[in-house]
Amino acid sequence: MIEIEKTTALSSIQDLGRSGCLNYGVGRAGAMDPLALQLGNLLLANDPQAAAIEIPLFPFRVRFLRDCAFAVSGNDGDILLDDKRLPPWWVAQAKAGQSLTINASRHSARAYLHLPGGIDVPQVLGSRSTQLRGAFGGYQGRGLQKGDRLAAKEPDRVLPSDIGIASPWLRFADISAEVQTLRVLPAAEHLAYTAASREKFWQQTWKITPQSNRYGYRLEGEALVALETMEMRSHGIVPGVIQVPHNGQPIIQMSDAQPSGGYPKFATVIEADLWLLGQIPPGRRIRFVACNYDQAREAWETQQAYLQQVAQQLRQLRGTAYSVMS
CATH class of the missing domain: 2.40.100.10 (Cyclophilin-like)
Structure with missing residues (x-):
């Protein structure tokens, strides 16, 4: 589906992490920005837990080996499909042979690349996250390298492209603040x-x-x-x-x-x-x-309500797009 053309070993496959394994001495792993991971999955109508590529160093580049929809979240830097600049937090459609380049953000540390259904790697202890310390999960238990090939779980799923969302930073924080x-x-x-x-x-x-x-x-x-x-x-x-x-x-x-x-x-x-x-x-x-605890709980509930709101808005947008396409 995609081939890695430029990366560092710090890029890895992550989902929301492992739960219920701490008593066995296994850490949680998972996305450093779980909000971006879930929002990117919502863009593609994926399960919120679906795995994506977490990218901490840039530029990052992949080549599509077949036609495929994708989304990029967590980043407001230049995102280029060949020479075409894409908006952040956006769904787009790539053709076989095209290259996607994700450049550094002005303010944030990480980006996430999402494919339909999530990145197709085996589950280990209930998660597809890479556990670097134990060298398991993700892709062969390691960070990604040039030449690695990864597949989407649902490569043939048709999705309306040119659909996006406003950055969650505008709602929850000013990510540009010093x-x-x-x-x-x-x-x-x-x-x-x-x-x-x-x-x-x-x-x-x-x-x-x-x-x-x-x-x-x-x-x-x-x-x-x-x-x-x-x-x-x-x-x-x-x-x-x-x-x-x-x-x-x-x-x-x-x-x-x-x-x-x-x-x-x-x-x-x-x-x-x-x-x-x-x-x-x-x-x-x-x-x-x-x-205090009540304030922490309220903040968590506000964030979950936001995710539900975005999910509803995207369902409506996709329904409209499908109507136009048909």
Whole structure:
């Protein structure tokens, strides 16, 4: 269906990740921007869990080996089908032999390439996501390489093209802001740090360092100081947890986080903001704002309602397009 012509080993196949495997020592993996993944799948009338190609470095280029619809989400950079520029968050139709080039966004860190029905790779432990640490899932358990060929699960499905949606960034965040604000819940060891450190955590901006990746975002700022040295047994952690190693510089666990760790847990980024965190490139700055459980739940419900709204709008647009085509 498609052949990879230009990529890096950091591009990988991801869906919404694995659930129910943490007790076996298997992390969640999955898309760093789950909102973009679901919206791209909605564009193609795919299952929300369908796998796509996650692209963190650009340019990325594929060649279509047969006619096929596709969509690109999570990116507002130049998207070229041969020499034709396409809008972001859009469904288009490619002909066999055409090349698709996805260039870097001005503001976001990742793009997703979607095919009808999703990328056709085997499920492993209930997910098609690439687990790089364990070298399984996705395409041969690794990042993508030039020359790899991938197929769509439903290559013959006919879809009306030239249908798109407005960027979710306009609704949930200003992705172009120099400093992004993330909502967090205080975690178990929050009160184990000095009052001055707790206050500084909220007041200062933190830089995402170049050492950040799908495993964790390493932050740089005024170090957090514990009331006393803490030695903890390893305990369960999930993506979004902000741990503090001995140097006082926090680490936010990301999609490929291991399922356990022994560093103190200072706070946790709420589920509804993980998509935004996944789109912030290293070198940018973030700040944290405290919220409570009810606010975190409300943010999640608002996001789910938005997805339902988009799904309904796209069903109406596709119905109109089919009527015109017929």
